[in-house]
Amino acid sequence: MNDRAVSVLENYEIEVLRTWKGRGAMLCESDKGLLILKEYTGPKDKIIFQDALLKSISEQGFPSVESILKTKEGELIVYDQDRTPYILKTYFEGRECNVRDTKECIQAVKTLARLHKASFIDTSGVFPGAGQRPECRIDKEYEKHNRELKKVRKFLKEKSQKTNFEIFLLKHYDYFLDLALQVAEEVGCYLRENGERAKSEEKAGIVCHGDYQYHNILVTKGNAEERDGMAIINFEKCIRDNPVRDLYLFMRKLLEKGNWPIELGNLLLNAYHGEREMSEEDRVQLYYRFRYPEKFWKIVNFYYNSGKAWIPGRNLEKLERLLGQEEQKTGFLENYKSTNGWFSFSAH
Missing domain, CATH: 3.30.200.20 (Phosphorylase Kinase; domain 1)
Structure with a gap:
């Protein structure tokens, strides 16, 4: 500037x-x-x-x-x-949302739910720019990610001289790729089975913020717990999608920092649900978003697009931390399934 x-x-x-x-x-x-x-x-x-x-x-x-x-x-x-x-x-x-303050994070989730209730647009009418802003589909998103993961795996397999990072990455690659492929298959099955519902919602939907993170949530009053105590900024990444896209991003960042604490996850989910009731589709999509190895894809994507010549040590640290959290993440997902056990998570 x-x-x-x-x-x-x-x-x-x-x-x-x-x-x-x-x-x-x-x-x-x-x-x-x-x-x-x-x-x-x-x-x-x-x-x-x-x-x-x-x-x-x-x-x-x-x-x-x-x-x-x-x-x-x-x-x-x-x-x-x-x-x-x-x-x-x-x-x-105001100031940015404090992610170390649980009460403030709960309020941020409540604010998000109220935002989503006000973000409904009917694209069957005339909504400026809506025709050029197609909705995002989770199955297509994951299919694209998986093609990229396969491409990089092929590159790594064929590379003769590998760095320590590449050796470590390749060692754990198949675990995450298999998981990514499985999630994509299950998501596709779920969406095909619920196709009629999806068709009825094609011309209407909620627009997600697209980047709902602490730095885009401003506490504008002395007490963040006040109903209108937070303001939302930077909608440049707004996108038509299931609203749990935003909820997932905000929650994943917090849960990763705390090694996937089940209690915090339940507090945030209940806070959101208290303001905007979550449908079965919301809960299913949120589960698959948590389950898909997006963090692994991000590490791989950064590696491949950075020129592959030099990878900062912190990327190896990120990968090691990701592996170290798998057990806690699995526990979180098992709890999520048992809490929401009235739908199937299995591909048919």
Whole structure:
């Protein structure tokens, strides 16, 4: 973020009082309140969809979300002299959600549930940008991941000179690949068996935040446990999908840090369910998201796309930690199954 970026603020109907640098962005105190200027890297149709979604969420009774300001010419995206695109959004005074505070995490999950209740869109009508924002399917997502895992495994098998990381990775590769393939098969079976329900929901659905993590959850009041004490920002990764996509991401990060504590998992699930009732499909998809070895896929993906020449030691540490947590994760999943034992987790 440079001085040229500040000049783009002249394109807006605002009086700038002062500016200062934030995390990869520029904060701005103005006569319209606190604002944030950020580079925008997505397609134009996505920002149109995001803008419409944020307005819809606010109209449906969830006011604590950002909004995107339009320029004097009515545009959502503005460019500096180098044609670098920016967007200007409202911002909130507050601090990031404290993931070490269980009560605060419970409130973050409740806030997420209320957000999802306000994120319903009917795409059978005219919703700006919805036609260009297809829904995400968990089975297609995992099929793509598995193709990538197979590709890297083939590469590793054929490589003659292997580093210590590659030797260690290959040693444990088949365990995680087999698990990934099994989960994808079971997810596919479940979705095929529930095809009619899926068809009825094709033209309507909930839009997920897409990146529901602590740094996108701001505590805006002294007491985070207040109903409206949190605000949600950075919807750039919003996507049509089952809402447990967001719940899974937030929970997985917390559970990994604590070695998959069953009690915390149950507290978070009950908190979410208390605000937005989870359907059978929600519970099944959440189970498969927990069970799929996404962390392993992320490690492999980073390795393969980084040039494969040099891998930081912390990636070996991540892999070792992942392996060390498998027993605790299995225990968590077994508890989840017993708690929600009224549906089958087996492929037919």
